[in-house]
Amino acid sequence: MNQEQLNRMTSGKGFIAALDQSGGSTPKALKAYGVDESAYANDEEMFTRVHEMRTRIIKSPSFTKEQILAAILFENTMDRKIDDLYTADYLWEKKGIVPILKVDKGLAAEENGVQLMKPIDGLSALLDRAAERHIFGTKMRSVIKEANKEGIKAVIEQQFAVGKEIIAKGLVPILEPEV
Template identity: 55%
Template sequence: MANDKMAKQMTEKGGFIAALDQSGGSTPGALRQYGIPETAYSGDAEMFQLMHEMRVRIMTAPAFTGDKVIGAILFEKTMDGEAEGKPVPSFLWENRGVVPFLKMDKGLEAEADGVSLMKPIPGLDALLERAVKLGVYGTKMRSTIKLASPTGVAAIVRQQFEIAAQISGHGLMPIIEPEVLIKSPDKTGAEGLLREELLKALEALPAGQTVMLKLTIPTVPDFYKPLVDHPKVERVVALSGGYSQAEACKLLAENHGMIASFSRALTEGLTKSMSDAEFNAAIGQSIDTIYKASTQKV
């Protein structure tokens, strides 16, 4: 069964997850980085079309295969789109050997108590059903932690695990992403609180239920090793959080068992004006570098 093969790949295979899930507010910045200014399009439809073309260019690059890229997180419109005439999730798994995930949160609430919870997600069950039909393996949802606030961090973890239970109910693998902001005035303190809350929440998970975790690379190397080794965690993946590719890879390589799930650090240096040969060489180089950091082969 495809799902069993996907689970085996996500649990055992060396490599990393590509985060191709910029949405709404982060799309203009991603397009700017790619060399497309905001004056080049008008309205959301054109903006998302340009973003889709960029993502398809990445997904169809020769190096973008399950040999090194074991999974990819998709924005909802990307999940519903096509690559080479196939629905994107089918194309990724059948043509590329890459496990598809869906980013399903709707952005963040305003900061309160040192954290930003997720906004409500209307129609979540219908979205999850659609994802299952399209062959998606799991989902990702992000909230952020700015301060080392015990009540704030506890609220973040509680919300993430409540929604994770709903996701698991559809047979999907939830990626829980409580991002400690790299500019936090007490990043180490926030990470200590987060690890404690995550371990408590994992112990309370029903038998047979597992999750994945997507975390900021910790200040202290291997600080999240207890989470990496936890029997209820399928994989711990790292976000680049605003670090450059070189810095993110250097820090990641110090954390054994964590693998990358980079967005900006993956697409760094790619531009629309590149020839296909240049583009494929550049994304191939990025994939090699991030793969090495994810498998501690640097």
Template identity: 60%
Template sequence: MTDMRTRFATQPGFIAALDQSGGSTPKALALYGVTPEEYDGEEEMFDLIHAERTRIITSAAFTSEHILAAILFAGTLERTIEGVPVARYLTDTKGIIPILKIDKGLAEQADGVQVMKDIPGLDDVLREAAAQGVFGTKERSVIHEANPGGIAAVVAQQFQVAEQVLAAGLVPIIEPEVSISAPDKAEAEAILKARITEHLDALGDTQVALKLTIPSVDGFYADLIAHPKVARVVALSGGYDQAEACARLARNPGLIASFSRALLEGLTAQQSEAEFDATLAASIEAIYRASIA
């Protein structure tokens, strides 16, 4: 774990977000060229998304040279790649750090934000994740407007869950996403940064990671990147296409990608292995270059 912590905090590269869950899986499969008519029920749907993830992870383009870590959906931990549990396959075969998405989705919007739903049985989930060699977790909330009370509630909940994750010996990636559609996005980011800084300053002798929307003002999160309680600050693509997400990311030194849709852009089930690998390799190279700019 010590080696993983050092690599996570210092190694160049980016995080591949492969954590589409129940609600987002149909859209992810549709983008991959698999329509709802091609599967019957959740079991077949999750088999198909796991086949896509397996194709990505086993690709010759998917290596630790460019990819630091991968975020997994909880159901993925119960599956295997080439007969090996997925988290172990990532670490032992690919040299890539496994991270687990632990949130159970979003509550209804209130005060301009969506906090996380309750996460029942979290201690058991964290214990099993640690046993499988998982390094850290990711937990997502969404901010839709610059509402100070709502943003304070999001950050307080995120750090409360983070304390539970830290107690289990894992590193939490706190993800209070600011919607790119927020009419007052820059103002929301200013409030968010202030609340995050307050909680960071109150942390004990430990570190968390942050996953944030690429800011409206270039370099806005430089002080969070430099904060001694922050292991890494990573960026979600947030709905920007790959080209725009990479261009914005490159203008924020020290911020690295944690992309999902922008990483998988252009990949389809119908591609030959050569076409698939070439498309994935080009995406990985572009996102890596933006992450080390």
């Protein structure tokens, strides 16, 4: 764990920028920026277009550590580069912004008034790769829709179980049971 990043997350000011649209939400995000489906022929081209968009955002003079504490990245973005640096390295070294990785794979169907995270296949390998890419921590989301004791207990148990795996790999988890 990077002590300087930990200090920034502990006492720094700013918000966390969400740059973590995944495969399912990427077409909608691109369309909002004026890039429709005709600009790409397959998933690889789509992810290239969204990385180009994220790169423009990250390199913008207004995307600074004075306002932004950290940025949440999608796995595909973590593995891409900006100016010959992996995205996390560019964020930290050039911008002073802490890199965080979205690790959840979406939401399961609603049950007991909640949506748990879908299984995160390959989590251990993903966390190893995140550590190699100098990711500070992770984010994972589930949703509580009703005040259902069983459902809420299941969300908390799942979030903490995955959080413990993340801590064991030396990363800092953001537990996100959205209400």
